[in-house]
Amino acid sequence: MGLFQRIGKALEPLMLAMGVVSPLATIPQLYKLFFSHSQHAAGLSLATWTLYTFIAFLWTLYGVYHKNPTIWIGNCLSFLMDATMSAGIYLKVGLVM
Amino acid sequence: MGLFQRIGKALEPLMLAMGVVSPLATIPQLYKLFFSHSQHAAGLSLATWTLYTFIAFLWTLYGVYHKNPTIWIGNCLSFLMDATMSAGIYLKVGLVM
Numbered sequence: 001m002g003l004f005q006r007i008g009k010a011l012e013p014l015m016l017a018m019g020v021v022s023p024l025a026t027i028p029q030l031y032k033l034f035f036s037h038s039q040h041a042a043g044l045s046l047a048t049w050t051l052y053t054f055i056a057f058l059w060t061l062y063g064v065y066h067k068n069p070t071i072w073i074g075n076c077l078s079f080l081m082d083a084t085m086s087a088g089i090y091l092k093v094g095l096v097m
Numbered sequence: 098m099g100l101f102q103r104i105g106k107a108l109e110p111l112m113l114a115m116g117v118v119s120p121l122a123t124i125p126q127l128y129k130l131f132f133s134h135s136q137h138a139a140g141l142s143l144a145t146w147t148l149y150t151f152i153a154f155l156w157t158l159y160g161v162y163h164k165n166p167t168i169w170i171g172n173c174l175s176f177l178m179d180a181t182m183s184a185g186i187y188l189k190v191g192l193v194m
Contacts, residue, residue, distance in 0.1 A: 065105020
């Protein structure tokens with residue numbers, strides 16, 4: 001069994017956890033935007049975070065359609081995090097790319 | 098058929114495209130970091146982008162293991178984009194959260 005195969009197999013039971021790591025990883029970025037580095041909010045891209053929000057929303061719907069919590073739990077959390085990022089950038093910088 | 102179901106079904110043939118939208122969405126953020134708003138790089142979280150990179154790498158391996166291009170193509174692109182974001186933040190700000 002190749003290295004890819006071994007790692008892929010090992011990841012199988014971790015998929016739900018992996019889906020939740022990405023939204024949790026957004027917390028330090030949210031903290032910088034809202035608390036510690038608000039003066040640098042202009043360096044964040046509203047286009048990027050709005051698209052992330054939209055895509056997470058579509059994946060959430062897709063996961064609900066397939067009744068697959070591994071897909072919708074992580075993406076629903078990502079949707080909330082990314083929407084909060086987008087709202088924060090809009091509030092602090094306005095409607096810029 | 099409920100609204101969720103109708104949208105979920107409509108998304109089925111779009112999955113590969115959806116997987117590629119997220120990495121492409123990162124381009125405006127990369128542009129701000131490297132070109133237009135480098136002075137605001139401190140507002141970007143190295144923790145967030147490094148974790149994004151790591152997770153995209155794991156999903157790429159997982160997609161290759163399952164020989165599923167819908168999973169690995171988008172995540173491989175995300176890995177490259179997020180790794181470039183992480184490298185840029187590190188180069189411009191150093192090893193901060």
